[in-house]
Amino acid sequence: MKLRSAKSRTADLFAADYRSAVRRPDASPAPQPIAPLAPLAPLAPLSMAPPLTAAPHPLSRSPRRQLWYAAVFPQMTQLEPSVLQKLCLHAQAFTSFVSIEPPNALLLEIKGSVKLFGSLQRLHADIDACWRQLALPVRSATAPSTLAALWLARAGDPLQIEDVEMLPGHLAKVPIACTAWDGELLQTLRAMGVTSLSELMRLPRAGLARRLNPAVVQELDIALARQPAPRRAFVPRERFRERCDFETEIEHVAYLEKALDPLIERCAQFLLKRQAGVQALQLRLKHREAPATRVQLGLASITSEQRRLTDVLRQKLTGLELKAPVRGMELISGALRALSASSLDAFAGLTRAGSRDSAPQLVERLRARLGEEAVYGVCLIAEHRPEAAWRRVHELRLTGAPQVAEGMIDQGMPRPVWLLNEPLPLTKPQLLQGPERIESGWWDGKGVARDYYVARTPAGHPQGIRLWVFQERQSKRWYVHGVFA
């Protein structure tokens, strides 16, 4: 009983101050504190972090079941994000949880892989060998916490620490420059005579937080595995990409369409499995000598439907002239997007019996053949000048209810169905209705001062056509601006 209370006091001291941890000899394992059995921390590294204000309990919350491998690529001081992402793909051969630590390091959670690879030593060596194969100089280390692994790797210690209790001893030797804190903070620490973590850990915790930065204490806690540090896992950006090579060269587009069908089918299945859709596709047709023909196609809405993909690709192909026989082709999808609930509407086809396709489908088929600019909508603009009261809309709202512009509809004088692009001069016509004075736009240099009338074609012309005419107030000249069709 006495023994137990003494040991639990040790544990409390250990929690309160770093000094107790540092005084312990490095090699000897720390005595196991007799504490209530620590609940197993969840395997998922993204566990909830405790609030920063509360002092973390060292044992109950510590992420003991995590083991982090850090790889630092020292020669590449500033790695391109795309390069790091490619390295992540290599690292995913060893574990499913890989995280990027910019600018030049990767963190791998390898606790679950140790058994699979036999031992930690072997796993560590295997991962190192992977970088060696890529001819990348690397510094690596394994530790039970993310920051400890990272700092040790930066220090160049190829250590493999499995035990949390061993951490303080090993970290003590690490120079503070390896923490990659900002230069000002490191300068201050050096001026205080602190050059390694052991000296830093000897300082009183509360004073450190108050005088320097609370983040320093927090990072030390994370490094010593006293506080969990959730990390974002690297999720590879997926694309559908598949090629098919032909045994003989194909010269006719019609045969290409046949060969395309299985590719599209696999693409649709690929999308279906991921509950995702695409809005852009690219088809590359490979020739023997000429550079590949690229056929880009955009869809009006995100989709994973095989029929729609086939439809649009076919339309695009029919307008295509092959410059050389085709040897093979490759279908590449754009970025995968989450499918919205509306595009998965199972009953959409039943409500309108006999309908063959949907509005987005029609629009994208028209656009695939006629061009993006050839299909548009129109909308109202709250503006008095007739030529500025509307505009073309290329971003169409194809699903859902249309927006109603109640307030903008002018129920006064009639407006003509056709508006001429430029007003045309004419002699004074026979006026039927009017005038309607429109005077606006003096502020942007395109000011108008006009009297609008509904008129019949002027004398000398055959009768019967109703025009929308105006007289310019300054020049008193007459112009026709629209036709009532």
Add this chain to the structure above:
Amino acid sequence: MSCVAVKTWMLREPSSLADILADARVWKLKDASAAPARPVWSTGLSSLDARLPGGGWPTASLIEVLLDETGLGEVQLFLPALVACQRSTQDSREAPWLVWIAPPHEPYAPALAQQGIELGRLLVVRPSTATEALWAAEQALSSGVCAAVLLWLKGTDDRWLRRLKLAAEAGGSLGVLFRPARHRFESSPANLRLSLSRGSPCARVDLLKVQGGRPGPVDLGGP
């Protein structure tokens, strides 16, 4: 054995007028007052409605309008029908689309909104050739999402018109084709043909072909 033969022969013998009318090979001439099988949209002009079978523009059909110049009120003839068919559905999300292909000028949005057209459901298509315009019209008519497709053309052949008519019937939409008046004497598969010409005080409407009705000039005396 002979008995069976007699029975078969008896069945083949038309026995009554109803049997004859039920035969698909018999072509029936309906009068204008007979209720049509398909719904119609009013033209907004009572004198024109009276002359059309069912009292309005027939849906799921191709209408050909022959005219030489714009400004004769040719679009106005169809605007009430376009508004009516856009408002026919209860759910505004289901509101059908209108497609205008190759209009001679820019459709003026404030005018259409004034007339009650749902601008969010209007699509303007500007193809570069006549063949593309016809192709676009066929796609829009047969898609089933468009209530009406208006197409302006300089000229086309009989084969394309037949395709448009079939597409309109398949998609259940109203196809309106505006063509120059010189095509007046060519044969056309359109369900309804009318020519528009200048007149005083308003344009003259001449029905050239009316399926189930009487052709002839229409007096648009009163609205």
